[in-house]
Amino acid sequence: MSLERAIPPDPYEVLPPVPSFTLTSDDVANGEPMGTEFAHGSVGGENLSPQLAWSGFPDETRGFAVTCFDPDAPTGSGFWHWVLVNVPVEVTQLPRGAGGGASTDVGAAFHVRNDYGDRAYGGAAPPAGDRPHRYVFAVHALDVDQLPVTPEATPAYVGFNLAFHTLARAVIRPTYQVKE
Template sequence: MSIERPIAPNPYDFLPATASFTVTSDDVTDGQPLKDDQVADGGNTSPQLSWEGAPEGTKSYVVTCFDPDAPTPSGFWHWALVDLPANVTSLDAGAGAVGADLPGDAFMLRNDGGEAGFMGAAPPQGDQVHRYFFVVHAVGEDSLGIDADASNAVMSSNLAFKAVGRATVMGTYQH
């Protein structure tokens, strides 16, 4: 069943401009379908990510996965890893597992499925192709200034003002 609606714009085009840097993945190829591992009813595993070239002044990172194509006015947050120390420049596949041992003071917010960890792609059966934006946000402060009870909206609002750089890799998925 397809839910007729226009394609959502790239949500990051509407945020304040930041420096760009590079994120790569052994698991996500930009613009290509996600592997089964990154699908909720497949492996439900967060992808491997590595990044380099973050701007000077980066003091921490936030890593997110967002689907702007979910049939909701607010999209769907699949993952938010907050306050990752600046000396961390890669994450192994599965680093977003619920209860994962995280470096420093890093923590995960609840995804829109309700768990504090990564939730794989899970668009409605037969719906249009969905885009999954895996974004590493360089933050100019040691902490984003939120706690694990914050909503993803509060997290993203803080990022709009505290991010000094952004690196994106986007995968797709359709049931």
């Protein structure tokens, strides 16, 4: 019996496809390891959300949601690190550390509780010695100004609503690993 786990699918590979647009970062790169500053304090990180910027989204976009999900977490359902909803359409970037608390400086935007139980960004913290985990940062271009959710919504419920309101999605997938 092998103890090697199968690699879970990227969550956006199993949802109905939507067009993409461009997501860039001064802090993280697709397929590359994230710096410790973006890791959770439990593994010696600073728990800072990375800088993100996006462009090329559809003209009919009315708002955005920003999420970060680890499909490799050993939970059977992945792990939500960040869910920021109701980002105004005129906001096309978030500075490093923008995920640092329940309140934001981003209009009517608010954080939904992540899987750490915080209304904020929660950094990477995979089990020590596990293979590198993928952190799927996504910006969802929405057909509504505000999703019909409250700060008490679960990330899964936000994801359900995103399925019906996402016009396009931009994704960047850095990795993180804690060595034994």
